[in-house]
Amino acid sequence: MDVFRQLKRFYWVERKFLLTSIVCLMFATALGLVYPNLLRILIDDVIKEEQYGKVPALALTVVGVVTLKGLMQFLHGFFGGRLGNRVAFRLRNACYDKLQSLSFQYYDKAKTGDLMSRLTADLEAIRNFIGFGFAQILNVVLMVVFGGAMMLSIHWQLTLITLVTIPLLVFTALRFERKIHPAFQEMRRALSSLTTAVQENITGVRTVKSFAREPHEVNKFSVKNEAYQTNQIGAAKIWAHYFPIMELCANISAVILLLAGGMLVIRGELKLGELVAFFSLTWYIIGPMWGIGFHINNYTQSKASGERVLNLLNEHVHVKNLEHAIVLDDQLVKGHVRFNNVTFNYPDKAPALTNISIDAPAGSVIGFLGATGSGKSTVIQLLMRAYNVKEGSITLDGMDIRDIDVGSLRRQMAPVFQETFLFSASIRTNLAYGMQDVTDEQIEHAAKLAKAHDFIMEMPEGYDTIVGERGMGLSGGQKQRIAIARALIKNPHILILDDATSAVDMETEHEIQAGFKELMAGRTTFIIAHRISSLRHADEIIVLDQGVIVQRGTHQQLLAQHGPYRDTYKIQYADFPLEELEQAGAQWKEGAL
Numbered sequence: 097m098d099v100f101r102q103l104k105r106f107y108w109v110e111r112k113f114l115l116t117s118i119v120c121l122m123f124a125t126a127l128g129l130v131y132p133n134l135l136r137i138l139i140d141d142v143i144k145e146e147q148y149g150k151v152p153a154l155a156l157t158v159v160g161v162v163t164l165k166g167l168m169q170f171l172h173g174f175f176g177g178r179l180g181n182r183v184a185f186r187l188r189n190a191c192y193d194k195l196q197s198l199s200f201q202y203y204d205k206a207k208t209g210d211l212m213s214r215l216t217a218d219l220e221a222i223r224n225f226i227g228f229g230f231a232q233i234l235n236v237v238l239m240v241v242f243g244g245a246m247m248l249s250i251h252w253q254l255t256l257i258t259l260v261t262i263p264l265l266v267f268t269a270l271r272f273e274r275k276i277h278p279a280f281q282e283m284r285r286a287l288s289s290l291t292t293a294v295q296e297n298i299t300g301v302r303t304v305k306s307f308a309r310e311p312h313e314v315n316k317f318s319v320k321n322e323a324y325q326t327n328q329i330g331a332a333k334i335w336a337h338y339f340p341i342m343e344l345c346a347n348i349s350a351v352i353l354l355l356a357g358g359m360l361v362i363r364g365e366l367k368l369g370e371l372v373a374f375f376s377l378t379w380y381i382i383g384p385m386w387g388i389g390f391h392i393n394n395y396t397q398s399k400a401s402g403e404r405v406l407n408l409l410n411e412h413v414h415v416k417n418l419e420h421a422i423v424l425d426d427q428l429v430k431g432h433v434r435f436n437n438v439t440f441n442y443p444d445k446a447p448a449l450t451n452i453s454i455d456a457p458a459g460s461v462i463g464f465l466g467a468t469g470s471g472k473s474t475v476i477q478l479l480m481r482a483y484n485v486k487e488g489s490i491t492l493d494g495m496d497i498r499d500i501d502v503g504s505l506r507r508q509m510a511p512v513f514q515e516t517f518l519f520s521a522s523i524r525t526n527l528a529y530g531m532q533d534v535t536d537e538q539i540e541h542a543a544k545l546a547k548a549h550d551f552i553m554e555m556p557e558g559y560d561t562i563v564g565e566r567g568m569g570l571s572g573g574q575k576q577r578i579a580i581a582r583a584l585i586k587n588p589h590i591l592i593l594d595d596a597t598s599a600v601d602m603e604t605e606h607e608i609q610a611g612f613k614e615l616m617a618g619r620t621t622f623i624i625a626h627r628i629s630s631l632r633h634a635d636e637i638i639v640l641d642q643g644v645i646v647q648r649g650t651h652q653q654l655l656a657q658h659g660p661y662r663d664t665y666k667i668q669y670a671d672f673p674l675e676e677l678e679q680a681g682a683q684w685k686e687g688a689l
């Protein structure tokens with residue numbers, strides 16, 4: 097029960113609903129016991145005694161009991177439903193909040209499908225158990241106790257003989273549960289694999305079609321579909337195997353009762369009405385016994401779901417605020433960034449950065465160049481505190497960023513990444529993402545600077561055009577331009593351009609860069625680019641190789657030196673006259689650089 101003890105804070109606040117629902121169910125169950133008694137009275141006291149005048153009163157009592165029982169069952173369902181829904185609501189919110197606070201390190205390994213199923217199927221299982229399953233288990237216990245007590249009070253010997261098959265029934269029900277539980281688990285796994293296949297196929301439909309791999313995908317799906325079908329058939333077989341046994345046990349009880357009870361009635365040791373009451377009480381007890389396997393199954397499933405949800409809720413948050421974290425005053429931030437001897441490695445990996453020291457005074461532009469995997473993006477990730485630096489430090493205006501409130505630190509920055517994520521909302525909403533009080537004029541101005549205004553205006557609804565979750569209908573370059581405009585609207589102290597113009601053509605890049613000049617004025621800017629044209633105006637260009645700074649300086653200084661920067665320049669400008677290179681070389685010799 098440890099799982100449910102840990103989940104207590106979610107359902108205990110709703111204890112009023114929990115208790116009311118249970119009390120109503122107890123009443124409904126107790127009222128169910130009135131029927132056998134009414135039957136007994138009808139036979140023994142009315143029919144045998146020929147007291148037919150009592151029939152209307154008896155009939156009215158039945159109507160009253162039925163109505164009251166129905167009302168109690170309704171209230172049980174009503175309060176149970178409320179309880180389950182409220183608990184699920186709280187849990188859903190808590191999980192979603194947790195997902196927001198979890199750091200990048202968690203998401204590096206997390207699986208989208210798995211997280212989605214925790215927030216949906218697992219929460220649904222918990223909702224069902226807390227709302228109804230728990231009360232149902234309690235109900236089984238109550239029915240057995242109430243019904244058993246009543247049977248014992250009528251004839252204890254007959255009770256013991258009749259219920260002799262109960263242990264066998266319980267044993268069979270438990271065995272059934274033990275078999276059906278793994279079958280259900282397997283079915284869930286097969287279903288999850290089936291849905292993952294569908295999801296991946298839809299997401300990667302372009303790749304599938306361009307490689308003409310539709311038949312392969314169909315085969316892949318068929319295999320999974322068949323596995324799911326086999327599991328379903330397996331579960332149905334278990335069902336078919338155990339239910340007749342349980343029914344047999346129940347019917348043996350009925351046969352024993354008819355035999356033994358009939359003899360007692362013939363001998364005059366038991367009244368006929370009592371035998372009839374006994375008969376219906378037997379079913380009153382045996383009925384819920386059948387369901388015991390289901391209830392246990394329900395319990396174990398919701399316990400497993402509870403564990404998965406708790407695992408998420410208890411997940412360690414790697415990057416979090418210190419107790420007295422500094423909250424930056426946006427007006428006072430200058431944007432002076434320093435990396436002091438930073439060495440960093442991702443978990444279980446060799447260092448991605450070694451001994452990095454960078455001084456970026458407020459308003460300066462720092463460029464990064466380097467091969468794939470050389471650590472450029474890692475520098476940016478550390479600056480944004482996606483991961484905590486363990487060796488060395490990073491400061492903003494002299495304050496260690498680990499001492500600064502994460503939210504207020506990230507508010508100072510606006511990143512534009514190579515991959516742009518757009519929400520399924522209008523372009524306007526995407527542009528003003530997370531910003532309040534942004535006017536339409538500001539949005540348009542930023543879009544114009546980012547060279548996005550014209551293509552937005554060509555769309556059917558202009559700025560109100562809805563774009564899909566991955567920005568369906570927009571080209572890579574168009575999405576990047578929207579991301580650039582989004583960063584401009586944020587008006588940050590620190591601008592981060594991580595391969596921000598990789599998806600636009602040279603001409604558009606040139607135009608956007610003209611806009612960048614206005615944008616960069618007064619802001620510290622970090623630019624990661626593979627094109628020298630994007631970096632040449634930087635105050636300092638840092639060339640990285642396998643996490644180590646191998647060259648640094650201005651464009652002219654780096655051109656004048658032999659090294660990777662000059663080599664890259666030569667490749668990229670192979671079709672241009674090498675005047676600039678020669679000029680830089682000459683100035684270098686004169687000591688002007």
Ligand SMILES: Nc1ncnc2c1ncn2[C@@H]1O[C@H](COP(=O)(O)OP(=O)(O)OP(=O)(O)O)[C@@H](O)[C@H]1O
Pocket residue numbers: 204442443445448466467468469470471472473474475
């Ligand atoms: N989230 C991560 N988890 C583990 N290792 C990572 C992660 N991100 C990057 N790395 C590793 O760190 C090293 C540096 O990667 P980084 O992304 O900083 O390179 P990069 O220079 O930005 O490359 P690119 O130009 O391809 O974007 C690589 O070896 C990479 O495999």
